[in-house]
Amino acid sequence: MQLEIIPCLNDNYSYLIKDDQTSTVAIIDPSEFDPCDKKINQKYKKLDFILNTHHHFDHVGGNAELKKKYGSKILGFEQDKKRIPEIDVQLKDGQEFKVGNLNFKVIYIPGHTLGHIAFYLEKEKIVFTGDTLFSLGCGRIFEGTYQQMFNSLNKIKNLPGETKIYCGHEYTKNNLGFCLKFNPNNNHLRDKEKLIDAKIKTGKPTIPSTIKDEIQTNIFLRYDDLDVKDALNLKNASDLEIFTKLRDLKDNF
Numbered sequence: 001m002q003l004e005i006i007p008c009l010n011d012n013y014s015y016l017i018k019d020d021q022t023s024t025v026a027i028i029d030p031s032e033f034d035p036c037d038k039k040i041n042q043k044y045k046k047l048d049f050i051l052n053t054h055h056h057f058d059h060v061g062g063n064a065e066l067k068k069k070y071g072s073k074i075l076g077f078e079q080d081k082k083r084i085p086e087i088d089v090q091l092k093d094g095q096e097f098k099v100g101n102l103n104f105k106v107i108y109i110p111g112h113t114l115g116h117i118a119f120y121l122e123k124e125k126i127v128f129t130g131d132t133l134f135s136l137g138c139g140r141i142f143e144g145t146y147q148q149m150f151n152s153l154n155k156i157k158n159l160p161g162e163t164k165i166y167c168g169h170e171y172t173k174n175n176l177g178f179c180l181k182f183n184p185n186n187n188h189l190r191d192k193e194k195l196i197d198a199k200i201k202t203g204k205p206t207i208p209s210t211i212k213d214e215i216q217t218n219i220f221l222r223y224d225d226l227d228v229k230d231a232l233n234l235k236n237a238s239d240l241e242i243f244t245k246l247r248d249l250k251d252n253f
């Protein structure tokens, strides 16, 4: 398969994919029409499917215009049928569907919004996590509970370590600063800092990372790390309490 990263708006990423065997083309979370249309025109001149992880405008902003131009089918979570513009196919948790010969699986991950889903390609070892899991961070909890977000992140954490993570925003550098502040003795973070700085310096996305990499570095998956508990002065707190404290601190970081 082919995968193109399309930078949109200030710091969003949309993802254009093509199944080579059938020349089927899909886009994940088209933030806005122009940059997505430009890339589609340049590469494939067609768009069969639009996949939305959640209803926020910076993930569905291109839906209507792209559908109108290319006659694409729009897929989103069933509970968000009223909030995803021009939705055609309502997906359920655990449902599998095809983009050409690529087999996608829906993973329901509420917290950032109540209808948030991830798209998982098991064979290709790729997951599109929208605004739930970022590189070195996680999304704000706008609609769900801390417990829901915690459970959702753990669902993603349990995917195979080599799975590549494509998320909705380029927030990695800011997230790194937060991880370093509250997990100062994590040497993996120092190594990651060099890689991130080199990519940013040359104007490249810091995406994708991998599940293994995130488990080593992303503080929102490291609620049981004694160094983190120490830094928060919460040595006897539960995993959920640590996660909750971290999420609150990050909101004002």
Ligand SMILES: [Fe+2]
Binding pocket: 054, 056, 112, 131
């Ligand atoms: Fe969002």
